[in-house]
Amino acid sequence: MGDIPTLYTCASSRGLRATWAAEEAGVDIDLKILPFPPRFLAPEYMDINPLGTVPLLIDGAARMTESCAIAHYLATKNGMTELAIAPGEPDYAEYCDYTYHADATITFPQTVYMRFAIFEKDKGWAEAGQAYAKWFYKRLVKVEERLKTREFLCADRFTVADICVGYALILAKNVGLDEGVPDSLKAYRERLTSRDAYQRAFDREEAGRKALKA
Numbered sequence: 402m403g404d405i406p407t408l409y410t411c412a413s414s415r416g417l418r419a420t421w422a423a424e425e426a427g428v429d430i431d432l433k434i435l436p437f438p439p440r441f442l443a444p445e446y447m448d449i450n451p452l453g454t455v456p457l458l459i460d461g462a463a464r465m466t467e468s469c470a471i472a473h474y475l476a477t478k479n480g481m482t483e484l485a486i487a488p489g490e491p492d493y494a495e496y497c498d499y500t501y502h503a504d505a506t507i508t509f510p511q512t513v514y515m516r517f518a519i520f521e522k523d524k525g526w527a528e529a530g531q532a533y534a535k536w537f538y539k540r541l542v543k544v545e546e547r548l549k550t551r552e553f554l555c556a557d558r559f560t561v562a563d564i565c566v567g568y569a570l571i572l573a574k575n576v577g578l579d580e581g582v583p584d585s586l587k588a589y590r591e592r593l594t595s596r597d598a599y600q601r602a603f604d605r606e607e608a609g610r611k612a613l614k615a
């Protein structure tokens with residue numbers, strides 16, 4: 402494929418932020434779906450990404466391993482698009498803030514919950530996992546407040562900040578963390594996931610996941 406970026410990811414992982422941004426921006430990517438977790442099920446992946454995490458984007462000499470950064474990069478690599486907010490535009494600061502907030506503050510407790518309460522629940526840490534679930538719920542307050550008067554997080558339009566925060570809400574539903582998600586954020590998630598580009602991204606990843614099993 403050569404000239405187009407290659408995205409290594411696992412279906413419905415944080416890499417969905419990147420696949421979704423590529424679909425929204427109309428950027429061609431070579432999508433490579435790995436089994437989860439690649440660390441154990443695709444150990445050769447460690448040679449190209451010693452972290453063992455997904456996503457990984459390779460574009461020429463660039464190697465990126467942060468889903469929110471990759472989403473912003475894909476939305477802007479061929480020039481600014483409506484999916485991003487430029488310096489000097491209203492809500493530029495908020496755009497940066499919510500794009501980082503999505504993973505650093507919201508997805509972080511979700512990840513710890515998943516590890517302790519799901520993947521390693523037999524190690525006796527399930528209670529700690531549930532404590533992180535509560536922490537996750539509390540951390541939704543900022544987005545909840547922001548969306549009381551808005552349809553999207555920034556500049557009255559759909560941006561990468563919505564992709565990044567929206568994915569955390571999608572993950573919540575997928576891993577049994579929906580009980581403490583306010584109805585207003587469930588409605589926001591519904592608006593986001595009904596977008597054609599989201600559906601295309603989801604279907605592309607699922608097709609890759611199914612091909613692994615074939």
Ligand SMILES: N[C@@H](CCC(=O)N[C@@H](CS)C(=O)NCC(=O)O)C(=O)O
Nearest residue numbers: 414415438440454455456466467468
């Ligand atoms: N901050 C990184 C985190 C990447 C990450 O931890 N990805 C998870 C999947 S959502 C993963 O690869 N877990 C498997 C592992 O750590 O072995 C991002 O947003 O891309």
